[in-house]
Every structure is written in structure tokens, then in C-alpha cells.
Amino acid sequence: MADTTVARPAGALRRLRPSGALAGVVPFFAYTTVFLLIPTLVVAIGAFLDGSNRFTLGNVSALTQPAVVRGLVQSVVLSAVTSVVGAVVGAVLAYAVSTARAGSVTQRFFTSLCGVLAQFGGVALAFAFIASFSAQGLLSVLVSKVGLDTGAGLWLYEWDRGLMLVYLYFQIPLMLIVFLPAVEGLRPQWREATETLGGTTWTYWRRVAGPILLPSFVGATLLLFTNAFSAYSTAKALVPQANPLLPLQIGSSLSSEVILGQENVGKAMALEMVVVVAIVMGLYAWLDRRAGRWTSR
Amino acid sequence: MSGRSRFRRRQRVFRWVTLTLLLAFFVLPLLGMLEFTVQGPGGNGRSLETWRTLADVSQISLEYPALKEGFLASVGLAVVTPLVMLVLLVPTMTWVRLRLPGLSRTVEFVCLLPLTVPAIVLVVGLTPVYAWVYYLLGSSTMWLALAYVVLVLPYAYRSLDAGLRAIDVRTLSEAARSLGAGWLTVMWRVVLPNLRTAVLSASFLSVALVLGEFTIASLFSKKNLQVAMYELGKSDAKISVAVGLSALVFGFVVLFAMSFVGTRPAGAGRVNRLRRRRSQETP
Numbered sequence: 190m191a192d193t194t195v196a197r198p199a200g201a202l203r204r205l206r207p208s209g210a211l212a213g214v215v216p217f218f219a220y221t222t223v224f225l226l227i228p229t230l231v232v233a234i235g236a237f238l239d240g241s242n243r244f245t246l247g248n249v250s251a252l253t254q255p256a257v258v259r260g261l262v263q264s265v266v267l268s269a270v271t272s273v274v275g276a277v278v279g280a281v282l283a284y285a286v287s288t289a290r291a292g293s294v295t296q297r298f299f300t301s302l303c304g305v306l307a308q309f310g311g312v313a314l315a316f317a318f319i320a321s322f323s324a325q326g327l328l329s330v331l332v333s334k335v336g337l338d339t340g341a342g343l344w345l346y347e348w349d350r351g352l353m354l355v356y357l358y359f360q361i362p363l364m365l366i367v368f369l370p371a372v373e374g375l376r377p378q379w380r381e382a383t384e385t386l387g388g389t390t391w392t393y394w395r396r397v398a399g400p401i402l403l404p405s406f407v408g409a410t411l412l413l414f415t416n417a418f419s420a421y422s423t424a425k426a427l428v429p430q431a432n433p434l435l436p437l438q439i440g441s442s443l444s445s446e447v448i449l450g451q452e453n454v455g456k457a458m459a460l461e462m463v464v465v466v467a468i469v470m471g472l473y474a475w476l477d478r479r480a481g482r483w484t485s486r
Numbered sequence: 487m488s489g490r491s492r493f494r495r496r497q498r499v500f501r502w503v504t505l506t507l508l509l510a511f512f513v514l515p516l517l518g519m520l521e522f523t524v525q526g527p528g529g530n531g532r533s534l535e536t537w538r539t540l541a542d543v544s545q546i547s548l549e550y551p552a553l554k555e556g557f558l559a560s561v562g563l564a565v566v567t568p569l570v571m572l573v574l575l576v577p578t579m580t581w582v583r584l585r586l587p588g589l590s591r592t593v594e595f596v597c598l599l600p601l602t603v604p605a606i607v608l609v610v611g612l613t614p615v616y617a618w619v620y621y622l623l624g625s626s627t628m629w630l631a632l633a634y635v636v637l638v639l640p641y642a643y644r645s646l647d648a649g650l651r652a653i654d655v656r657t658l659s660e661a662a663r664s665l666g667a668g669w670l671t672v673m674w675r676v677v678l679p680n681l682r683t684a685v686l687s688a689s690f691l692s693v694a695l696v697l698g699e700f701t702i703a704s705l706f707s708k709k710n711l712q713v714a715m716y717e718l719g720k721s722d723a724k725i726s727v728a729v730g731l732s733a734l735v736f737g738f739v740v741l742f743a744m745s746f747v748g749t750r751p752a753g754a755g756r757v758n759r760l761r762r763r764r765s766q767e768t769p
Binding site: 210211213214216217218220221223224225226227228229230231232235278281282285286288289295297298299300301302304305306308309311312313314316317318319320321322323325326327328331358361362390415418419421422425426436439440443444455456459462463466467470 | 493497498500501504505508511512514515516517518519521522523525574575577578581582585586589593596599600601602603604605606607608609610611612613614615632633635636639691694695697698699700701704705712715716719723726727730731733734737738741742744745746
């Protein structure tokens with residue numbers, strides 16, 4: 190009883206204050222409105238407007254043009270393949286790194302290297318492959334010594350071969366960064382408990398570690414998908430002229446001359462991208478909550 | 487016992503095989519870059535010409551003014567972006583935690599929203615906004631920082647959120663307030679020092695992102711380091727590859743150094759240990 194009487198004035202005071210307290214978050218919301226919400230609305234609304242701001246479905250129906258459909262399909266395939274391969278390889282790498290002593294130089298070295306490759310990249314990564322596979326480049330010489338014909342290195346500039354390789358070069362490192370905390374959450378006691386109960390290594394992975402890691406693994410794969418799907422700079426630096434992917438098509442719709450009646454097709458393509466990413470991120474958020482059961486402690 | 491040691495040995499072999507293979511995958515293209523920059527004229531022999539040019543600051547700024555301009559712009563952006571981000575996020579997040587916990591989901595949602603809005607989409611939507619920015623404030627490259635803050639929001643939010651979670655902001659600020667501190671003092675002398683690690687890591691993430699940013703700058707026809715490098719790639723491949731390699735190596739060195747600095751601030755460990763002990767004692 191005594192507690193409630195003491196608490197009441199404080200509660201009443203708190204109820205009086207919110208108008209003042211709200212002022213503290215005004216700068217944040219003003220900023221994000223101008224630089225995040227308005228741009229998002231410009232895309233979302235602009236996709237349904239024509240050149241003179243009248244409602245139209247023309248931009249959306251322009252998305253069914255064969256070139257645009259091809260861009261979307263190739264983007265999705267590229268992102269799906271590099272995210273699955275990147276996730277599998279990156280997960281093995283993350284486990285290997287996690288078996289090193291915590292805080293050892295090996296761990297720090299790999300997380301830093303992967304941090305740079307995953308986040309810093311773009312143009313420089315594309316250059317790395319262009320230089321390595323140039324006529325006298327290190328890797329083209331190496332590959333031709335092994336006896337493989339690289340066909341003058343032209344494969345590097347095709348979306349389903351070279352681009353995939355270069356994308357893996359930042360997808361695998363991103364997987365390490367995203368997945369390492371989950372792998373480090375595996376407790377040695379769980380393995381010991383499995384062994385005590387007569388389980389083999391296979392049982393441990395199949396019945397204990399696998400199911401625990403699965404939500405994080407799928408979540409990380411989805412994150413990798415959106416990462417590849419939204420990437421622009423690497424592809425732009427590798428194939429500056431062609432537009433095999435959706436982001437490149439949006440970019441060129443911004444910088445090239447617009448055809449009358451097509452002013453807002455770029456916005457429709459941008460909206461299409463947001464929809465794809467939003468679906469994937471929604472799945473990710475749901476999985477992340479499930480994965481959090483085991484990692485948060 | 488022998489089973490355990492065999493397991494340890496197998497694990498060590500697995501680790502070294504995996505790490506070596508992937509290290510080769512990561513490092514070979516970088517070596518390819520290095521090898522490309524030291525190729526002699528016509529692909530014959532070796533020459534350090536490119537690196538000599540790059541090391542000579544006066545020569546590089548004379549011969550490649552675009553590179554100098556882009557480099558300076560990127561450095562400026564890498565200073566301004568984290569500053570704006572911190573001024574915007576740290577007080578807001580602290581304030582929401584202390585006074586408006588009901589808003590925390592909204593703030594989180596807004597901060598994570600850029601994850602679903604790729605940079606290329608943001609460019610499309612920002613075009614009219616930037617028409618106003620240029621009209622009101624002039625068309626300096628520095629205004630790109632305003633858009634970059636949005637790009638770094640999710641990453642900065644996550645690390646600051648983790649930092650705020652690890653300290654007891656309410657108790658700290660109530661203690662400071664009861665000793666007569668104003669909100670500014672609480673922010674500057676109590677919250678910020680306790681968030682040192684989180685602030686550092688959020689800032690470094692922002693710096694890395696800004697130095698690597700290409701999409702927005704290139705489509706707004708502004709010259710930052712990446713755009714300059716990209717354009718130089720068309721005319722003088724060797725210099726641009728050398729710049730790219732230097733940028734990657736620089737980024738790696740910074741992150742590697744950071745991994746030693748950021749992990750163990752003297753105070754935080756003690757507080758956490760205390761808290762853990764307390765939570766074990768309470769039933």
C-alpha cells in the first residue's frame with residue numbers, strides 16, 4: 190500500500206511530461222522523414238504517376254517488357270546462387286574460425302579481412318578480378334599453366350559466370366561476419382552431453398548443432414540474398430556498358446535520356462526491388478526472432 | 487582421453503585446411519592486383535613506376551586532379567557522416583530509453599528501414615530531395631553526407647543499441663541528475679564515455695561504408711574516392727588498381743588494429759562481471 194502512494198506523484202508527473210519529452214526526438218524524426226521516408230514515398234507514389242503527375246498503371250505494366258523481366262530474373266538467379274553458395278562456404282569458414290582460440294590473431298585476422306571484403310568493396314573488388322584476369326594477369330597466367338582455356342577472359346564479364354565469382358568474393362566474407370556469432374554460441378557442453386549419451390559427431394551435427402544453427406543459417410542466407418540483390422557498384426565497375434541486372438537498369442534509367450511517357454519507369458523498377466527485398470527481409474525478421482531464442486543470453 | 491585428443495587433432499587439421507583454401511581465394515585476386523601494378527610496359531618485366539607516382543603526393547595531385555579531389559571529398563565525408571550520425575542517434579536513443587520507451591519499436595523500425603531500401607532505390611527517391619538541398623544550400627559534394635547517414639543508420643543503430651543494452655542508462659542518468667547534472671552533462675560526461683566502444687564501432691562502420699560508397703555519388707555525378715577510381719580505371723588502369731589496393735589494405739589495417747583496441751575497455755568488463763554476479767544471486 191505504501192508503495193503505491195509513493196509511486197503516484199511520480200506517475201502523475203510522468204503523465205504530465207510527455208509533450209516535453211517528445212521534443213527530444215523531433216530532430217531524429219524530422220531528419221529521417223526528409224532523407225528516408227520522403228524518398229521512399231517518392232518511389233512508391235511516383236511508380237503510379239505519369240509525366241504530368243496523373244495516375245497511371247503504365248509504369249507498372251512497363252515492368253513486363255522482356256528486357257526488364259530478364260533483368261529481374263537474372264538479378265534473382267545471381268543473388269540466389271551466390272547467397273546459397275556463399276552461405277554454405279561462409280558457414281564452414283565461420284566454424285573453422287570459431288574453433289580457433291577466442292581472441293587469437295587468426296580470428297582477428299579473418300574477421301578483419303572479411304570485414305574489408307564484405308563492406309569496403311565495390312569498385313576495388315571488381316578491379317581485383319579485372320587485373321588478375323587481364324591478358325598478362327596473375328590468375329590468367331596461373332589458370333593457363335594448369336591447362337584451362339579462359340577464352341580471352343571474356344567469361345569474367347558475363348552475369349552468370351564472372352559476376353557470380355566476383356559476388357562470391359564479398360558474399361562469403363559477409364557470411365563469416367553474420368554467422369560467426371551464431372557458431373560461437375554453440376557451447377562445448379552440448380557436444381560433451383551428446384558424447385556422454387553415446388552420440389557420434391554425426392549425431393551432434395544432425396540432432397543438436399544443426400537444428401540450433403538452422404534458423405540463423407537461413408536468416409543469414411536471406412541477408413546475403415538482399416545484399417547481392419541490392420549491390421550496384423561491383424557490377425557497374427565490371428560491366429559498365431551492359432545492363433544485365435535490375436540495379437544497373439535503374440541506374441541507367443536515371444542517367445540516360447528519358448523517353449516521353451517513360452519518365453517514371455525507373456521508379457516502378459525501384460519499387461519492384463523494394464518489394465522483393467521487403468519480402469525477403471520480412472522472412473529474415475521472422476527467422477531472426479526464432480534464432481534469438483538460442484543466441485541471446 | 488585419446489578420443490578427445492584425436493578429436494582435437496582432427497579439428498585442427500580441418501581448421502587449417504579450410505582457412506588455407508579460403509585465404510588463397512581471398513588473397514589471390516589481391517596479389518593479382520599487386521602484380522598488375524608492377525608489370526613493366528607491355529607486360530614485360532617489372533617496374534615500380536606506378537607506386538613511385540602514387541607515393542609522390544605533389545605529382546599525383548598534379549597529374550590526377552580528379553583523384554585528389556575525390557580523395558579529399560571522401561575524407562571529408564568520412565568525418566562529417568559519423569559526426570552527424572552520432573549527434574542524431576546517441577541522444578535520441580538514450581532519450582527514448584529513458585523517457586519514451588513506448589517509441590523504441592518505432593525508432594528501431596525507422597533505423598532498420600534502410601535495409602529494405604537499397605542505395606540505388608534511395609537515389610531514385612532522393613533526386614527531388616537533393617534538388618531542394620542544392621537549391622537551398624549549394625551543390626557541394628559534402629551534402630552527400632546527409633544521405634550517407636541514412637545508409638549507415640541500421641549498422642550504427644545495432645552497435646549503439648548493443649552498447650546501451652550493456653549499461654544501465656537509467657541508473658546512471660538518475661545518479662547524475664540527482665547530483666545536479668543537466669541533460670547535456672549527462673549526455674556528454676556520463677552516457678557518452680560509457681558508450682565508448684559502441685560509439686567507436688558505429689563510427690568505424692560508418693567510415694568504412696563512406697569510403698567504399700559508390701552508388702549514390704556516381705548517380706548524383708559527385709566525385710568521391712570510388713567514383714574517381716572508377717573513372718580513372720578507363721584511362722589509367724594501373725594507377726586506379728593501385729589506389730584500389732591501397733584502399734583495401736588501409737581498410738584491413740584499420741579494422742585489424744580496431745579489433746585489438748575495441749574489445750576490452752577497462753570499465754565495461756568490470757561492470758558486466760558485477761551484473762552477472764548480481765543476476766546469479768537473484769533467484
